[in-house]
Amino acid sequence: MVKSSGLPNIPQEADYVEPEYEDIDKDIVIIGSDPSAVIIANEISSYRSIDSLLIYDHNPIYEDLNVKIDSGVERLDDTSYIGFFEDGHLFVNRHKRKVYRARINKLIFATGTRETYPIFENNDLPGIVSSDLFLRLLEAGCDIRNKRIVVLGHGWWGRYVASKAIERKGDVTILTSEESVEKTSGYRIVTGVKEVRGEGYPIIKGLKYSTNDTKGFVEADLVVSALHRQPVIEPLLQLKAEPAYTENLDAVTIYTNINGETSAKNIYMIGEATGTSREDLIREAELLTRFFTGRNSLSEKERDSLKNIYDRKRIVDFYSKIVTERPRFYLGGDGIDGLKFICLCEDITLNDVIKTYDMGYETLEKIKRYTALGTGSCQGRWCKYTALMLLSYFRKVPLGSLGLIRQRPPLEPVEIGLLGGEIS
Amino acid sequence: MRCKYIIVGGGVVGLSTALHLAILTNEGPEICVLEKDFVGYGNSGRNGGRYRVHFGAEENLRFAIEAIKYLKSIDKLIDYNPLITTTGYLWLIFDEEAYKNMRKHAENFRRYGVPLKEFSAEETFKRYFFLKPRKDLIASFLGPQDGSFHPDSIVYGLRRSCERRGVRIFERTYVSNVIIKDSRVIGVETIPKGFFQGDNIILAVNEDLKYFSDKLGLGIPIEPVRKEIMVTEPFRYTIDVFVIDGQLKMYFSQTLKGEIIGSVKTGREARGLVERENTILWLRYFARALRIALRGSESIRIMRLWSGFYDMTPDSSHVIGRSRDWPEGLYVAGGFSGHGFMFGPYTGKVLAEYVVTGKMPEIAEPFTPERFKTGRLIHETFVIG
Numbered sequence: 001m002v003k004s005s006g007l008p009n010i011p012q013e014a015d016y017v018e019p020e021y022e023d024i025d026k027d028i029v030i031i032g033s034d035p036s037a038v039i040i041a042n043e044i045s046s047y048r049s050i051d052s053l054l055i056y057d058h059n060p061i062y063e064d065l066n067v068k069i070d071s072g073v074e075r076l077d078d079t080s081y082i083g084f085f086e087d088g089h090l091f092v093n094r095h096k097r098k099v100y101r102a103r104i105n106k107l108i109f110a111t112g113t114r115e116t117y118p119i120f121e122n123n124d125l126p127g128i129v130s131s132d133l134f135l136r137l138l139e140a141g142c143d144i145r146n147k148r149i150v151v152l153g154h155g156w157w158g159r160y161v162a163s164k165a166i167e168r169k170g171d172v173t174i175l176t177s178e179e180s181v182e183k184t185s186g187y188r189i190v191t192g193v194k195e196v197r198g199e200g201y202p203i204i205k206g207l208k209y210s211t212n213d214t215k216g217f218v219e220a221d222l223v224v225s226a227l228h229r230q231p232v233i234e235p236l237l238q239l240k241a242e243p244a245y246t247e248n249l250d251a252v253t254i255y256t257n258i259n260g261e262t263s264a265k266n267i268y269m270i271g272e273a274t275g276t277s278r279e280d281l282i283r284e285a286e287l288l289t290r291f292f293t294g295r296n297s298l299s300e301k302e303r304d305s306l307k308n309i310y311d312r313k314r315i316v317d318f319y320s321k322i323v324t325e326r327p328r329f330y331l332g333g334d335g336i337d338g339l340k341f342i343c344l345c346e347d348i349t350l351n352d353v354i355k356t357y358d359m360g361y362e363t364l365e366k367i368k369r370y371t372a373l374g375t376g377s378c379q380g381r382w383c384k385y386t387a388l389m390l391l392s393y394f395r396k397v398p399l400g401s402l403g404l405i406r407q408r409p410p411l412e413p414v415e416i417g418l419l420g421g422e423i424s
Numbered sequence: 425m426r427c428k429y430i431i432v433g434g435g436v437v438g439l440s441t442a443l444h445l446a447i448l449t450n451e452g453p454e455i456c457v458l459e460k461d462f463v464g465y466g467n468s469g470r471n472g473g474r475y476r477v478h479f480g481a482e483e484n485l486r487f488a489i490e491a492i493k494y495l496k497s498i499d500k501l502i503d504y505n506p507l508i509t510t511t512g513y514l515w516l517i518f519d520e521e522a523y524k525n526m527r528k529h530a531e532n533f534r535r536y537g538v539p540l541k542e543f544s545a546e547e548t549f550k551r552y553f554f555l556k557p558r559k560d561l562i563a564s565f566l567g568p569q570d571g572s573f574h575p576d577s578i579v580y581g582l583r584r585s586c587e588r589r590g591v592r593i594f595e596r597t598y599v600s601n602v603i604i605k606d607s608r609v610i611g612v613e614t615i616p617k618g619f620f621q622g623d624n625i626i627l628a629v630n631e632d633l634k635y636f637s638d639k640l641g642l643g644i645p646i647e648p649v650r651k652e653i654m655v656t657e658p659f660r661y662t663i664d665v666f667v668i669d670g671q672l673k674m675y676f677s678q679t680l681k682g683e684i685i686g687s688v689k690t691g692r693e694a695r696g697l698v699e700r701e702n703t704i705l706w707l708r709y710f711a712r713a714l715r716i717a718l719r720g721s722e723s724i725r726i727m728r729l730w731s732g733f734y735d736m737t738p739d740s741s742h743v744i745g746r747s748r749d750w751p752e753g754l755y756v757a758g759g760f761s762g763h764g765f766m767f768g769p770y771t772g773k774v775l776a777e778y779v780v781t782g783k784m785p786e787i788a789e790p791f792t793p794e795r796f797k798t799g800r801l802i803h804e805t806f807v808i809g
Binding site: 007008010011086088090101363365369372408409413414416417420421 | 469556658662699705714
């Protein structure tokens with residue numbers, strides 16, 4: 001029989017262990033992987049009158065900022081936020097098989113950012129990974145000695161990823177669109193890269209690239225993308241907080257005011273996901289803790305400092321923003337055609353998205369229904385922002401006219417067996 | 425803005441009515457469709473994408489047979505592939521009462537040329553190997569005539585056909601009131617586009633029919649019941665039939681894309697014009713039910729939840745047409761009680777004929793809102809989910 005699709009079979013029956021359910025009630029819950037989450041949780045936990053909880057997810061991209069969780073902080077580790085429901089917030093811990101239903105007065109998200117999937121010809125080849133995954137692989141002890149690692153991007157985390165790879169004896173080349181860079185050591189660099197193209201089958205063998213005046217080829221065992229970081233905003237979109245655009249990160253975010261308040265009631269967002277620069281992260285969180293605890297009001301100087309940090313995020317209106325500069329995650333050249341995948345779950349290319357828009361499906365919701373963009377396992381976490389920004393860039397339309405795809409629960413796929421315990 | 429026909433609601437029913445009015449009158453530009461969000465945003469984009477001819481009441485059975493015949497031919501009308509697939513419905517029967525009842529209906533279905541196939545418990549678990557064997561299954565009944573379609577394709581196809589005939593579709597246009605003067609409709613008030621003048625107003629709305637019925641005193645006894653639904657990550661196409669589990673009060677199947685789609689009845693569904701949210705309660709009920717019913721489901725992951733409304737009437741049957749004591753020019757098509765999409769394209773055809781000719785096609789006569797006054801209700805018991 002010819003197998004017509006690559007989909008897996010429905011799984012085999014497995015032993016079933018009854019999960020444990022618990023109801024929790026908290027004044028403040030802080031969710032995130034950003035160091036701001038830790039700073040706020042440390043401070044709030046010192047107030048006995050506030051019953052707070054930290055749900056922390058370690059992300060190696062923030063490791064160099066070196067914040068430590070105080071021993072007094074009540075925390076749930078290895079726990080995922082599944083989303084808001086009419087009858088509570090849902091959290092699961094897969095290792096302990098625990099499911100929490102929480103009633104929460106104030107929710108503070110410090111969800112940080114994730115690497116955006118880069119868009120160029122043949123970007124679906126196995127062997128192209130995000131900076132986040134690469135750092136996790138290194139943490140897990142992955143051996144990259146003498147492997148040819150090509151890093152895309154020369155921002156702070158491009159250099160950070162390169163330094164980590166060099167520490168582990170990787171053979172590193174950076175490709176960057178920057179025209180000139182300061183002298184570097186330990187790795188090769190190609191500047192002024194305008195377009196790249198994946199080569200190799202069935203896994204990546206290297207990248208063809210072109211600059212203004214040259215063409216070249218760089219061999220690769222692994223391509224690590226460190227081009228653009230996307231704020232993790234899905235929980236906030238689900239809670240109907242208004243989106244915004246940060247010109248500091250050149251990314252879609254959630255509108256927050258200087259105090260971290262979103263447009264949704266009792267929902268706050270802080271940290272890098274709001275557009276805060278990395279060098280401001282710790283200071284901002286320190287100042288904002290005062291606001292969250294309601295004690296020790298800020299001095300005028302501190303207030304100014306907070307305002308300067310806020311201004312540096314360069315928050316602009318989502319509805320009128322048009323992406324005029326080529327997005328950093330896009331290395332696909334001038335043409336929209338070819339196999340430049342935006343949605344990897346459903347194999348939707350840039351060409352599919354733009355052609356569908358041109359046919360009159362003028363919002364992301366309609367493009368989703370016509371092409372199936374964002375209907376796969378990631379539910380648009382990887383593709384909706386890139387589709388939005390590239391449509392705005394190629395068709396010169398405001399982000400607000402395209403809209404986003406409605407975010408629904410669960411915020412990550414969740415197992416039937418974990419939720420399917422007996423109901424008392 | 426002025427047009428002869430104003431259709432409130434840009435879902436499958438509204439668009440089909442608009443298209444058939446355009447065909448019958450050849451006056452596409454005289455037809456306006458007013459949609460409060462975007463075309464297909466409401467229950468046309470929230471349903472499970474299934475159709476069946478098998479209904480408990482004879483009125484519905486006759487209507488369904490015609491409606492499904494029509495649904496299957498819709499590709500020719502809309503020049504779009506709606507991915508109609510005859511997969512079958514499988515009813516799992518766990519108690520004697522339900523078994524007797526099903527046998528009785530099966531007799532009726534045979535007379536109408538849509539017979540069911542009956543399988544013993546043993547045969548059922550052998551044939552449908554994906555089901556977890558359960559001791560208390562009595563038998564199962566397969567309706568091989570029933571199946572699935574892709575709702576978005578039908579909605580977008582209808583929309584495109586409407587536009588080709590000049591029908592004017594206004595999205596993000598919320599109708600807040602129907603204006604009546606001298607017992608005649610004269611138009612509708614909208615937000616934000618103001619007044620639309622029109623001679624005929626057709627309410628092709630789902631849960632909002634309650635709003636209009638209350639506001640205009642139409643006396644349609646409608647209660648929106650919120651239903652939640654989910655899809656899992658995709659798997660190789662295995663669960664071809666649409667399984668209706670009488671014991672767990674659950675249905676599930678697989679879409680052509682491979683996702684498992686399903687819902688469960690908790691008995692604690694929110695009623696009225698509530699937000700379209702989801703609940704942990706439902707999620708736990710559903711997960712438990714699927715764990716019991718489907719082999720290997722423990723490690724299957726749920727990918728997306730959403731919700732919509734079953735717009736329930738007292739006899740779980742739809743309402744088409746008008747009542748004699750209503751203002752002139754006012755029509756409704758609604759109250760589908762959970763089987764709106766599958767009846768939608770045909771309902772639009774029937775209603776357009778009625779609006780233009782003033783004569784209700786015989787097959788739809790039992791469904792006029794008059795029945796709530798005369799008490800001639802339909803005895804429908806086949807409501808799934």
